[in-house]
Each structure stands twice: as structure tokens, then as C-alpha cells.
Amino acid sequence: MELPNRAALAPMTNRQSASDGTLSDMERRWLVRRAQGGYGLLSTCAASVCHEGRAWQGQLGITEANMPGLTALAAELIAHGAAPFVQLHHGGREAKFAPGLRLSTVDGEGVRGATPADLERVVDAFVVAARRCEAAGFSGVEIHGANGYLFTQFLAPRDNPRTDAWGGDLAGRAKLLRDTTRAVRAATSSRFAVGVRISPVDIGSRRGLVLDDAQVLARWLADDGIDFLHLSLTDASGAPPLEDTDEPVATVIRRALPASVALVAAGGIQTAADVGRAMAAGVDIVATGRVAIPHPDWPTEVTQPGWSPLPPPWTRQHLASVDVGEKLFEYLQLFRGLVEGGRPA
């Protein structure tokens, strides 16, 4: 697959779907505006693969009922020149809508330790969702293995005290993610790209991995057939904040991957200098989250000499002019210092 450029829109939850997970016009406009702005690789928000994995109100769902909307969305994004991807997500213990079926590694407060049959159902749900994404015309999927959700709960030693095949050493803790990745790869065509997003290092929440483990996992996922690995970082060109090394995470992971697997990374990329640093560290495709909110045209704006982004807090009026809907605006108010009237910085 050839992408039009190296700029990716990072997956961003916008809570604009209907209560049954159906795509809304506001969510469509949010994505289409950023495709018009020149993003080559464009990801939806974390979209739920099944009801029991849904983690928040307004989350996009990859359901049969959503196929007409998803099909029209993919076609529109492609017409604007983007390669559209869906981020496939299961909340694990962060899921909220299926009491009694909130799964994680072990029993806990309101949470059930997943049985082998539960985990088989999870893998199947990802397969069905990925097939739907391919049928809808998307370029590929990204399996959300980062940021504390189901796969991270299995990967992080703190969260996974299991002693069966899905726990213990890294091979056990990575089994669910790898089984899912292989099953999704096998169920989709070779023209359809499959990637995985991981939290390769710990940033203080003890929900990431240590870099040595992330390297091994990266290699395993390459063996499992991924086309790209996406690193969720706070600084895309930085070293692990809590480990004793100065080498950028991206450099270490790039070295672990074969040349055929693209490395995507997000974390603090805003200016051309940030892009340069990330690429020098080994990132092939730079993903932007926050800067794309006020700047849908970022991929071209960032190439203009001396350009710098609008500092937050961003106004409701400016965001409305770049297709940030009311529900997304309300969600952004929960972030520190991001928008006017929101939480203070």
C-alpha cells in the first residue's frame, strides 16, 4: 500500500456517535475535514468491536447496522485522497455497558476474569469487525493495544497476575494480542493493511511495557504479519521517561522491526522541527493528535516556513469553524487547558 504522504491523523475519540454506535453526521464531518486537509493516513476514533467492549457513550461501533454509514464514510475519505483506517477497540475493564460481562485479566470490583471462551469471543469479535471494515472499503485497521484497555491489561505485568496461557511471561501476556492480530491478518485480504498500536514504555501509570519487552513484542507482531506498528508516546522522539537510557524509543523499536513494517508514532508532534526530530529517531509516519483539532490542514500548514500552531485554549468559535462538533467540544473541556471554559491548565 502506498500512502500519499507521511502525515497521519492519530485516532481520537470524539463521542459523537449515536447511542447505538452509529456514525453521526458530525463525526463524518470531523474526519472528512481532516482528509480534505491532506492527512494521508487517517484513523477513526477507537471503535468498539462488540457491545461488551464499549467504553463510553457516543463511541463508534463496528456493527452490521453501521455498514451503510461506514461504507459511505470510507468512500468519501478516499475521494479526498486519504487512506482511511478504523481503530478497533475493546475496553476490557474500562467497558461500561454490559454489566456482568466487563472482562479483564482476573476477577475484580465489577470485573470478571476472562475465561478461555471469553477470549475466543474477543478474538472473533475483532475478526468480524475487521472483515466489516474491509467490506466497507477502508484501507486497513489498527488494533488498539495501547493506553490501558483490554490488550494493555493483559500485557502489563501489574494488571495480569494470571498463571495460565494468557499470563506469566511476556509470551503469555502477549498471547491475546498476538492471537487477535494473526486472526485478523488471516481473515482479511493482502491489500488490506493491519497494524497494532502499543504503549511501548511506561509513562508513570505502570500500564506500558519496559522497552526490552516492547522490542520483543514488536518483532513478534512483525512475524504475525502486521504492516505497521504505532507507538503511543508522550514524546515521539524521546527516550523512555522511566528507564535508564537516552536512546529514543522509536530508534530502538525501528531497529527491532524489519524494513517492510512501517513505524508510526504520536506524541507531541506539532511543528516541522518536531517532525524532523521524530523522523531522525526512526519514525516513518508521524501521527498527530491534539494539533489536528484546531488545524485540520496541518499536513500542508506545517510545511510553511515559520508556521506555528495556535496555542490552547482554543475557542468554541474557531473549533466550530473546523468541524469540531458540540459533543466533541464538551469532551475536550475535560482535558486540562485545551479549550475555553474547560478544565484549567
Ligand SMILES: Cc1cc2nc3c(=O)[nH]c(=O)nc-3n(C[C@H](O)[C@H](O)[C@H](O)COP(=O)(O)O)c2cc1C
Ligand atoms: C481528544 C483525544 C482523544 C483521543 N482518543 C484516542 C483514541 O480513541 N485512541 C487512541 O489510541 N488514542 C487516543 N488519543 C491519544 C492520541 O491518539 C495521541 O496518541 C495523543 O494525543 C498524543 O499525541 P499528540 O501529542 O499529538 O496529541 C486521544 C487523544 C485526544 C487528545
